[in-house]
Amino acid sequence: MEAADTKDSPRGPLRVLASDVVATLLMETVIPTFLSEYPHVQLELVANSAFVDIVAEGFDAAFRLSDDVPKDMIALKFGAPSCMKVVGSPAYLKGRHLPVSPEELEVLDCVRSRPATGIPYRWEFEKGRKKISIEPKGAFTVNRSELALQAALRGLGVSYVPEKLCRAHLETGALVSLLDDWSSLYEGLRLYYPGHRLVPPALRAFINVVKTSELA
Incomplete structure (x- = not known):
């Protein structure tokens, strides 16, 4: 992707939390595609099926089923039931x-x-x-x-x-x-993130990759 080589390309750390199953699915296409298109982002994928306070633990975003997403988060739907x-x-x-x-x-x-x-x-x-x-x-x-x-x-x-x-x-x-x-x-998956702060460019790029994947 041409944007990946420009100074305006997303860069820096990005921490994403997912359940064991979702992390496995992400490794099939989403993660390889993202790392290829955005080489200046240092992506950390953590597989953990336990309930985690993503703000307290320093995650930028996480995947959960709709009923499990905290009410104070912005949640985007991905995937069919x-x-x-x-x-x-x-x-x-x-x-x-x-x-x-x-x-x-x-x-x-x-x-x-x-x-x-x-x-x-x-x-x-x-x-x-x-x-x-x-x-x-x-x-x-x-x-x-x-x-x-x-x-x-x-x-x-x-x-x-x-x-x-x-x-x-x-x-x-x-x-x-x-x-x-x-x-x-x-219900299908939700990718959620804190709603009280601006979405960092790296996270926005990650969301776009997920949208075009088979998870969407």
Whole structure:
């Protein structure tokens, strides 16, 4: 990009916070594109799924689902609504009973997820007006969605992961999704930043790159 070589090009540090999953997605196209177009910006991407006060911790911006964005922030919507998927490898699922309702997941080895501190996440399902929340049963627990995905790929059980994270593996057949008619949608991502100060040029440039990416 021609502007990257001019003295008016954005420069200086830029700190961005994202959940584990979003950070992984950003690494696919957004980060390489941004660093290529704006070489004078020193970008720091921090992956952390915990709730963080971005002002207190010195971040310029962060990504969250819409319901999790603090009310005093400016939030820009990126991405269409998505959903969570229950996935397993064909090898693991071969010869096993495939559940037709969330309650039947107890016959499978479920890879549980929970933060470093706290209780395991529950798996949420929705079909029409019916909503179900279950606590999965299984011998293996992880604290990152990427690890849950890898566990499913390696036949350790079925995992509950964001559709965007497992989409490519579903397309190749490396994973099979279960209970698709029970998938519940959640709102797309928001990129948010403090509203009490001017948007620095580096952040504005980053926002523009995100807008033209597959996250938008």
